[in-house]
Amino acid sequence: MLAAACGTAAAAAKTKMEDTVAVVNGTPILLSEYQKEASTALDYWSKTNPAAMADPVNARKIRENTLEELITRELLVQEGQKLKLKVREREIENAVDEIKARFKKDETGRLLTEAQADETFQRQLQNEGLDFGRFRERLSRQILARKVIDEQVKARTAPAAEKEVRDYFEKIKSYIASKSTEAPKGLDEEEGLALREAAAQVKTMSSERVRVYRILIRVSASATDNERKRALKTAAEIKRRLDGGEEFTKVAKEESEEPESAARGGDIGYVLRGVAPPELEKAVFSMGVGEISAPIATEVGYHIVRVTEKRADETPDFDRFKDDLANFLGNVSFQKRLESFVQGLREKSVIERHLPTTP
Secondary structure, three states: OHHHHHHHHHHHHHHHHHOEEEEEOOEEEEHHHHHHHHHHHHHHHHHHOHHHHOOHHHHHHHHHHHHHHHHHHHHHHHHHHHOOOOOOHHHHHHHHHHHHHOOOEOOOOOEOOHHHHHHHHHHHHHHOOOOHHHHHHHHHHHHHHHHHHHHHOHHHOOOOOHHHHHHHHHHHHHHHHHOOOOOOOOOOHHHHHHHHHHHHHHHHHHOOEEEEEEEEEEOOOOOOHHHHHHHHHHHHHHHHHHHOOOOHHHHHHHHOOOHHHHOOOOEEEEEEOOOOOHHHHHHHHHOOOOOEOOOEEEOOEEEEEEEEEEEOOOOOOHHHHHHHHHHHHHHHHHHHHHHHHHHHHHHOOOEEEOOOOOO
């Protein structure tokens, strides 16, 4: 009987261990939560960068990063509890309302009825394996973690001084002028990446560019001639509607087959030379402001574009970029402090990891 009891206890312990992926100061992180988070991350990267995801090493890194993010969240929640920070009911209700508001429109930007929006919201909860109570509990924990960050990190991060911003701007100008693709000497990897990111933004906003709105009628690579003709006919009909006076943003929301930009009325932002498909680039840089193109054929389909703004190359000006750069440097400083703070929590915690081989 004793052997049987020991066997039962061992089996229970094994089952319990198999249900967790980590234990943080005695608090388990459940396998089910990890699987949902990892699946979401893997789906996202599979859609946005399928070539990289073909390498199993990258998939494994995403799984490992997912686990570390869950551990960080738990550490922040535990720190909030130690600090006796409170999450008020009103804060949870506001967070619920904010999330529910995201379901008021469908993927094309069409406004849903209240009943339709609630149905979509409830379906999303079901997909995540949550009831409303667990959903509120998750929000409460997220709010508590955010309060720890705000109080212990953000409030202690000083804004960038103007001299620091000006010096950084001069580094950016020198880097752009050098036409180098390598980080400047004297910077570590993280600092180099930050400088290159800032330089890319400054260069983009100082280069010749065109603000473009687009309606896209997709054509698959395997489309037949008849399918291509039908797509062109659809695009031509849309152009006739626009020529007849219909508002471009309205038609884009109704007809464009690119949901993300359709939701913005067709706005795809600024187009720079050497970035867009050649057929599209040639058209938009030759058009005048306010002009609407005839259907433009590319490998993904037919584009009808409207140019709303054109800017020539210009020398980067400090006054134009100083506020954005101050915010950028402030965020870099905040991220460094946050990483240091979380590392401190990790060093004084007991963390066990039981990452499975598959999510």
